[in-house]
Amino acid sequence: MTDSAPRRARVRAPELIGKGGWLNTGDQHYTLADLRGRIVVLDFWTFCCINCLHVLDELRELEEKHRDTLVVIGVHSPKFVHEADHRAVVDAVERYGVTHPVLDDPELATWKQYAVRAWPTLVVIDPEGYVVAQHAGEGHVHAIERLVTELEAEHTAKGTLRRGDGPYVPPEPEPTTLRFPGKALLLPSGNFLVSDTTRHQLVELAEDAETVVRRIGSGTRAFADGGPREASFSEPQGLALLDDGSVVVADTVNHALRRLDLATGEVTTLAGTGKQWWQGSATSGPAREVDLSSPWDVAVFGGKVWIAMAGVHQLWTYDPAARTVAVAAGTTNEGLVDGPGTEAWFAQPSGLAATADRLWLADSETSALRWVDTAGHVHTAVGTGLFDFGHRDGTAGQALLQHPLGVTALPDGSVAVADTYNHALRRYDPATGEVTTLATDLREPSDAVLVGEDIVVVESARHRLTRLRLPEEAVRVEPVAHRTQRAATEVAPGRLHLDVIFQAPAGQKLDTGYGPSTRLLVSSTPPELLLKGEGADTDLSRELELNPAVTEGVLHVSAMAASCDDTASAGGSAAGADAYPACHVHQQDWGVPLRLVPGGADRLPLVLAGMDAGGDEQEAAAQTP
DSSP states (O other): OOSSOOOOOEEEOOOOOOTTEEESSTTOOOOTGGGTTSEEEEEEEOTTOHHHHHHHHHHHHHHHHTTTTEEEEEEEOOSSGGGGOHHHHHHHHHHTTOOSOEEEOTTOHHHHHTTOOSSSEEEEEOTTSEEEEEEESBSOHHHHHHHHHHHHHHHHHHTOOOOSOOSOOOOOOOOOSSSSOOOEEEOTTSOEEEEEGGGTEEEEEOTTSSSEEEEESOSSSOOBOBSTTTOBOSSEEEEEEOTTSOEEEEETTTTEEEEEOTTTOOEEEEEOOSSBOOTTSOSEEEGGGSOBOOEEEEEEETTEEEEEEGGGTEEEEEETTTTEEEEEEOOSOBSOBOEETTTOBBSOEEEEEEOSSEEEEEEGGGTEEEEEETTSEEEEEEOOOTTEEEEBOEETTTOBOOSOOEEEEOTTSOEEEEEGGGTEEEEEETTTTEEEEEEOOOSSEEEEEEETTEEEEEEGGGTEEEEEEOOSSOBOOOOEEEEOSSOOEEEOSEEEEEEEEEOOOTTEEEOOTTSOSEEEEEEEESGGGEEEOOEEESOSEEEEEEOTTOOEEEEEEEEEEEEEEOTTTTTSOTTSTTOOOOEEEEEEEEEEEEEEOTTOBSEEEEEEEEOOTTOHHHHHHEEOO
């Protein structure tokens, strides 16, 4: 490093405020002044969001490597009404193994102060209390790690870096048999196999759904094959019985499918490399050679194992005979679009159930129940999009769910839906098109299995399986409808300049070795909102024209940028035969609620990585050291 510190834009960091208070701090409340002298990374997240869960996993190594200089603080900023419930946030922090302080901000106060527009967003604050970087989406931790290293050196030299233990205080473990179980499977023996997600194990329970028969997995977050004690999982979820009597397991955070031999307890890997799929990765091929992304559930349909690939908003298939995987439906764009599989959009599919002619799926982020026919076409039974949700029975066209995670086919051709954030079990009848409520007062139900005339529900946040008699008549509930709490961005009708800000991290450059290094895809709900500017292109800026006849809607923006280490600037030879610079993909999907008003903004900046020098608030507050 040179004698002079690097010059970078700096913005005074707003205070951290959240009505829900602090978690993982031993009841201690913190201000930015308390953190002065430490490098702080704010992780704006919400626990429904798969991309946020990916970032939690990305941050683990960074936190460990810089634990005496770096403090990561999760700022929990809810999308769904349920996520504003403090108890639910407490559960989520434990469920996903969050090992840093979390500020519960149910009213999005800190979110607004930092002008955040997307989940997840990472903000870096230097030891003197200035914002020095902002990143939206996944794939940025390598850049943040480099920045943290620079800040350590810079502030050590200035005498403004304070080393020592961080403010994290782990909660006391709870002695329950299961801990946030995810999915369950009825075994041929009459026992139940349950994915004990937070403890990274599979648990076989006796027919009473309570007595432990055996545990499979070391209980440590890892990726290893072997016997029941040696094998390791990382937050396993979905389970399905294969024709050979074995069980396929969606090993979610390991981005893999695993096989459990029920007779021996031996665990092997069927699909996935352990690495997360990124844009540009293979979308088909030998199963052990293709990356996957947060497989959440599995079901056998049409002779193949279908995979709810929550991490990329797609459905994939695994062919047990050929031992191959391939994309079956979905474009990786997040939203609700029906049609042929190659054109359909999903939003974090998380639950599957197969019948002879339909594959039902719980599409969690659109609060939707959807299905795939034998020809591969996608249909929606219940649900309208990313921002409408609630608990309302009635005809499917006006019924509402809230972030469902499970679906179960019933004997009469209807389906039960684990309506997770409504704490309810719902039913949809295709014959009548009606949605009813079967049971309430469940705690975050995430799956259910049929056992004779009973249905056994996975009550994830009560850490148990609950047996219910299928009622002949539905439970009556008071209807309630919600929209996401985020305030709409007020923009002017007509011309709108969309500007996605991306600055390649220090020591990197845009990667053009395999074509354009950036991609921008724009669409809207309703489609009539956009008169001009829809579609895909390589420029990260675009002129849009908004329809003045549409007063409000949602702008869907998907951006990707690829950067590689600049070996030439680092003193190496980029052209050398042995030079293979490390390359990184930065990507984010935004759903931006818009309200068209005269005099509204004519520019919409979305920060993928860097700082928005064109933003009025940042220009006014920007200071240089």
